[in-house]
Each structure stands twice: as structure tokens, then as C-alpha cells.
Amino acid sequence: MSTTVHRVRAGYVDTDQSGVIHHSVYVRWFEEARNAFLRERGLNFVDLEHHRRIGVAVAQMNVRYRRPVVFDQEVDVHVWVGQLKNASLRFDHMIESEGMRLTEAEVTLACIDLDRKRAIRIPDEIVRCCQPSAGT
Amino acid sequence: MSTTVHRVRAGYVDTDQSGVIHHSVYVRWFEEARNAFLRERGLNFVDLEHHRRIGVAVAQMNVRYRRPVVFDQEVDVHVWVGQLKNASLRFDHMIESEGMRLTEAEVTLACIDLDRKRAIRIPDEIVRCCQPSAGT
Amino acid sequence: MSTTVHRVRAGYVDTDQSGVIHHSVYVRWFEEARNAFLRERGLNFVDLEHHRRIGVAVAQMNVRYRRPVVFDQEVDVHVWVGQLKNASLRFDHMIESEGMRLTEAEVTLACIDLDRKRAIRIPDEIVRCCQPSAGT
Amino acid sequence: MSTTVHRVRAGYVDTDQSGVIHHSVYVRWFEEARNAFLRERGLNFVDLEHHRRIGVAVAQMNVRYRRPVVFDQEVDVHVWVGQLKNASLRFDHMIESEGMRLTEAEVTLACIDLDRKRAIRIPDEIVRCCQPSAGT
Numbered sequence: 001m002s003t004t005v006h007r008v009r010a011g012y013v014d015t016d017q018s019g020v021i022h023h024s025v026y027v028r029w030f031e032e033a034r035n036a037f038l039r040e041r042g043l044n045f046v047d048l049e050h051h052r053r054i055g056v057a058v059a060q061m062n063v064r065y066r067r068p069v070v071f072d073q074e075v076d077v078h079v080w081v082g083q084l085k086n087a088s089l090r091f092d093h094m095i096e097s098e099g100m101r102l103t104e105a106e107v108t109l110a111c112i113d114l115d116r117k118r119a120i121r122i123p124d125e126i127v128r129c130c131q132p133s134a135g136t
Numbered sequence: 137m138s139t140t141v142h143r144v145r146a147g148y149v150d151t152d153q154s155g156v157i158h159h160s161v162y163v164r165w166f167e168e169a170r171n172a173f174l175r176e177r178g179l180n181f182v183d184l185e186h187h188r189r190i191g192v193a194v195a196q197m198n199v200r201y202r203r204p205v206v207f208d209q210e211v212d213v214h215v216w217v218g219q220l221k222n223a224s225l226r227f228d229h230m231i232e233s234e235g236m237r238l239t240e241a242e243v244t245l246a247c248i249d250l251d252r253k254r255a256i257r258i259p260d261e262i263v264r265c266c267q268p269s270a271g272t
Numbered sequence: 273m274s275t276t277v278h279r280v281r282a283g284y285v286d287t288d289q290s291g292v293i294h295h296s297v298y299v300r301w302f303e304e305a306r307n308a309f310l311r312e313r314g315l316n317f318v319d320l321e322h323h324r325r326i327g328v329a330v331a332q333m334n335v336r337y338r339r340p341v342v343f344d345q346e347v348d349v350h351v352w353v354g355q356l357k358n359a360s361l362r363f364d365h366m367i368e369s370e371g372m373r374l375t376e377a378e379v380t381l382a383c384i385d386l387d388r389k390r391a392i393r394i395p396d397e398i399v400r401c402c403q404p405s406a407g408t
Numbered sequence: 409m410s411t412t413v414h415r416v417r418a419g420y421v422d423t424d425q426s427g428v429i430h431h432s433v434y435v436r437w438f439e440e441a442r443n444a445f446l447r448e449r450g451l452n453f454v455d456l457e458h459h460r461r462i463g464v465a466v467a468q469m470n471v472r473y474r475r476p477v478v479f480d481q482e483v484d485v486h487v488w489v490g491q492l493k494n495a496s497l498r499f500d501h502m503i504e505s506e507g508m509r510l511t512e513a514e515v516t517l518a519c520i521d522l523d524r525k526r527a528i529r530i531p532d533e534i535v536r537c538c539q540p541s542a543g544t
Contacts, residue, residue, distance in 0.1 A: 009304075011300060011303060011304050011307070012152060012153070012158075012303055012307060013152060013158050013160055013299075013300050013303055015152045015153035016148055016149060016151045016152065016153065017148070017151035017152065017153060017154075017155045017156075017207060017457075018153075018457070018463045018465070018520075018522070019153045020153075020465075022148075022149050023435065023465075023466040023469065024149055024432060024435040024436055024439070027285075027431065027432040027435055028283060028285050028432055031283060031284055031285055031432070032281075032283050035283070035284060035344070039344070045343075045344070046343065046344065049425075049426070055426045057426070057428075057431075057473070057476070058431040058473055059472070059473055060470075060471065060472050060473065061431065061469070061470070061471045061473075062468075062469070062470045062471075063468065063469045063470075064467070064468050065465070065466055065467055065468065065469075068465070071153060071318065072307070072311070072317070072318065112426075114426070145440075147436060147439060147440050147443070148439055148443060149435075149436050149439055153321075154321070154327045154329070154384075154386070156329075159299070159329075159330040159333065160296060160299040160300055160303070163295065163296040163299055163421075164296055164419065164421050167296070167419060167420055167421055168417075168419050171419070171420065171480070175480070181479075181480070182479065182480065185289075185290070191290045193290070193292075193295075193337070193340070194295040194337055195336070195337055196334075196335065196336050196337065197295065197333070197334070197335045197337075198332075198333070198334045198335075199332065199333045199334075200331070200332050201329070201330055201331055201332065201333075204329070207453075207454065208443070208447070208453070208454065248290075250290070250291075284424055284425070284430075285424060285430050285432055287424045287425035288420060288421060288423045288424065288425065289420070289423035289424065289425060289426075289427045289428075289479060290425075291425045292425075294420075294421050296421055343425060
């Protein structure tokens with residue numbers, strides 16, 4: 001319930017000449033997984049951004065790379081809310097394949113009033129669907 | 137005068153596991169070169185987009201890859217206006233290194249009224265700095 | 273049978289400040305679709321590359337962008353073999369959403385002997401699963 | 409001497425629909441800056457990888473995003489060695505523009521024996537040019 005699992009497949013463009021997936025690619029996968037998490041819980045992100053003029057910005061990102069991912073490999077990105085505070089929301093991520101932990105990441109988001117260009121508290125519609133959970 | 141030469145260096149992230157630069161990376165280089173071309177000629181792209189609400193969209197892109205580029209290689213992206221019509225502007229590109237042609241590309245742009253979401257004729261400030269030239 | 277349909281969802285990272293998906297992103301989608309095509313037909317691309325030392329390089333790419341794709345939109349990338357010659361293989365692509373053609377592309381591939389670094393004829397295992405078809 | 413400053417210009421492709429540079433782009437900039445650091449100190453990375461079969465992998469990455477970067481902005485990526493241990497090498501990065509700190513990052517690398525696929529101690533040629541310094 002409180003964790004979303006988002007499956008991705010590593011593409012050829014995602015490889016580098018060392019023969020594994022480049023470390024920058026995971027950042028895209030984490031974001032995809034967070035968007036899948038919010039979509040599953042009915043959060044209308046586009047509505048938030050376009051009509052309420054609230055943006056979501058990454059404030060901090062910590063990633064630990066344990067084992068590589070290779071071309072064409074399918075991996076599961078687990079994502080859940082690690083911490084919810086007044087002005088920040090931390091998503092925790094774990095990439096796993098066949099029972100092995102490959103990568104872990106914490107990404108802390110802040111909300112922005114897009115017109116006034118300043119941080120605001122996390123709005124209620126996000127708080128409602130982002131209660132912290134124990135994770136994976 | 138009528139050609140801008142934009143130097144880029146291939147990054148590690150730009151490689152793929154075949155050991156050369158991935159074909160998608162060149163698309164970024166062509167765009168960088170076009171932006172350098174417009175900047176050199178005093179076109180305020182941000183002004184166009186934010187204040188006049190005119191956007192520039194890619195309508196067509198043709199690329200011919202002749203020889204590969206490798207990690208850490210510096211190459212020159214030549215860019216010039218190939219064709220200017222009422223409603224479209226074609227930039228031609230040639231990537232070269234040590235006298236060898238590596239890649240050629242034609243990218244045709246259209247201008248968009250961002251509020252009405254429809255194509256418009258190329259605005260005068262672009263026409264002024266984008267007269268076609270014979271190329272390289 | 274002869275066309276593969278590969279569904280993708282546009283990510284936030286794929287947008288640009290004009291509010292639509294950047295034209296470079298489609299290049300990744302076309303490649304993903306081609307890999308899905310080959311996978312469906314049992315082609316072991318990794319085997320080709322690692323054991324037989326045959327690489328696949330993009331020689332030409334033509335893309336026509338008709339209508340934009342926006343964040344979180346799901347679109348279908350149709351891919352089929354447009355032309356098969358001794359030394360080249362052209363895949364045709366069409367991106368579609370709700371019955372509307374959004375994008376069309378032709379991508380011509382060549383095969384490379386990775387050790388001798390030169391073009392070779394398309395190997396039999398690719399020829400077998402890449403007979404041209406009428407497309408979409 | 410012990411810090412390298414690598415200037416980058418934010419591209420249009422690097423923006424997202426919130427109007428600023430997407431957080432994943434910085435990961436590429438940090439890598440570019442590290443490669444500039446090593447190049448300046450005479451390290452032949454290609455030689456290390458191809459001839460000595462030693463690869464460099466990112467083991468951990470921590471990024472703190474303080475202020476956004478916008479399209480066409482030029483920023484300076486400062487990079488220096490934060491910590492050097494037997495089996496790991498931490499680069500510290502700071503992105504700055506007009507005297508303002510925009511972003512900070514720590515990226516910890518490990519070295520890999522590419523044939524045996526296991527971590528090895530940092531080789532001497534890297535140790536020689538990567539003594540820790542106080543940073544910026």
C-alpha cells in the first residue's frame with residue numbers, strides 16, 4: 001500500500017563505455033518512480049503546477065550505488081515516503097533485481113510558489129497521500 | 137560571418153557500451169550550436185519566449201552519421217542557415233574534427249504562438265539574423 | 273505481426289521550458305522500440321555484440337515532428353522494418369496517441385565488425401527477423 | 409592549484425517545464441568537471457580504462473541544490489579532492505555563479521578491475537594527482 005514498485009528496463013542509450021548503466025540514469029528512474037507513486041494515489045501533479053502554481057523542486061539527493069545494472073536488464077524501483085515535514089518531503093528509493101539490492105536513494109523535495117519564487121509548506125493534497133511508511 | 141563554429145567535448149556519459157558517442161547526443165550538440173549562432177547575432181531567445189510568447193519548435197530533423205566520435209574528443213559543430221521561408225527556418229550543421237566530416241544534419245524549425253498554440257510566420261528579429269548562407 | 277508497438281510515458285525530465293517533450297527524447301523512444309522489436313523476435317542483441325563482436329550503428333535518422341507530446345502522456349511507438357538491403361536496415365517508426373499521428377521517423381542502421389572497425393553485411397540472424405513490411 | 413574550475417552553460421534541453429534546469433543535469437556537469445580535473449593533471453583516463461583495464465565507478469553521490477540554474481546561464485563548477493582512502497576517492501563539487509553558491513555535491517568513486525569485476529585499491533597514477541585539498 002505505502003510502497004510503489006515501478007519497473008524499468010535499462011536502454012542502450014543508458015549504457016556507457018564501461019559496459020554498465022551510467023550513474024546519471026538512475027536519477028531519471030527515481031523521478032519516474034515518484035511520479036508513479038503520486039499517480040497511483042490520485043495526485044494530479046499537472047493540476048498542482050498549472051492551476052495552483054505550486055512546483056516541486058529537489059532540494060537534496062543522496063544515492064548509494066551497490067551493484068551495477070546492465071543493458072536490457074529489468075529492475076524494480078521501490079519508492080515510499082521516508083519523512084514528511086512542514087516544508088520538506090523525503091522519498092526513499094531502493095532498486096532491486098532478483099532479490100538483490102542494487103541501489104538506494106533518498107530524495108528530499110521542497111514545494112515552491114511558482115509566482116513568488118519562494119518555498120512554501122507542503123500543500124494538503126500532497127500531505128494526504130504522502131504519509132511516511134517503514135519502507136522496504 | 138554567416139557560420140558559427142561551436143566546439144564541444146564528448147563526455148563519459150555520452151558514450152555507450154559500443155565504445156563511441158551515442159547517436160542521441162548529437163541532437164543536443166546541434167541545439168547548443170544553434171543557440172550559440174543566435175546568441176552571437178544578438179538574438180534574445182529568452183525575451184522572445186517569455187515576453188513575446190513566441191516559441192521555437194523542431195519540425196523536422198535529418199542526421200547523417202559518417203564517422204564516430206569518442207570519449208574526450210573535441211569536435212567542431214558548424215552551423216548556418218540553410219533555408220529561410222515564411223513559416224520555417226532550416227539550420228544546417230556539420231560536425232568536423234581535424235579536417236574530417238563526421239556528421240551532417242538539417243534541422244527545420246517552426247515558430248509557435250505559445251498562447252494560441254499555433255504556428256506563426258518567422259518573426260522579424262529572427263529573420264534579420266538568419267539570412268541563408270552557402271554553408272561549409 | 274510485423275509491427276511492434278512499444279508504449280512509453282513521457283517523464284518530467286523529458287519536458288523543456290516550452291512545456292512539451294524535448295525533441296531529443298524521441299530518439300531514445302525510437303531506440304527502445306527497435307530493441308523491443310528485436311527482443312520480441314528472439315534476437316539476442318547482447319550475444320551479437322559480446323560474442324560475435326558485431327555492433328549496430330545508426331547511419332541516418334530522419335524525424336518529422338507533427339504534434340507535441342506532454343508530461344505524463346502515454347504514447348505508442350509503432351516500429352517496423354521499412355527496408356532491408358545488404359549493408360543497411362531501415363526501421364520506420366510512428367508515434368501515435370488516441371488515433372493521432374504525432375511523429376514519424378526513419379532510422380537506418382549499419383552493422384559493424386567491432387574488432388576490424390568496418391561495416392559488414394547485415395548478419396543472417398538479423399535478416400531472418402527483419403523482413404520488410406508495409407508498416408502502419 | 410588543487411581546485412579545477414569548469415565552466416558550463418545550461419542548454420535548452422537541460423530545462424524542464426518548471427522553467428529551470430532539471431536536477432539530473434548537474435550529475436553530468438559534476439562528471440565533466442572531474443574529467444577536466446584529471447585531464448589538467450595529466451591523467452590518461454582512456455589509457456587507464458583500455459590498457460590497464462581499470463574502471464572508475466560512482467559508489468555514492470550526495471547533492472544539495474540551493475538555488476536554481478536557468479537556460480543559457482553560465483555557471484562555474486569547482487571540483488577538488490575531498491578525501492582519498494585506500495579504496496575510495498571522494499570529489500567535492502560546488503557550483504557557483506556571480507559569487508553565489510548554487511549547488512554542492514560529494515561524489516565518491518571506487519576503482520574496478522574490469523576483467524575480474526571487483527573493487528581494487530586506487531591505483532598510483534590516480535593517487536599521485538588526487539591529494540586532498542581544503543576546497544572552496
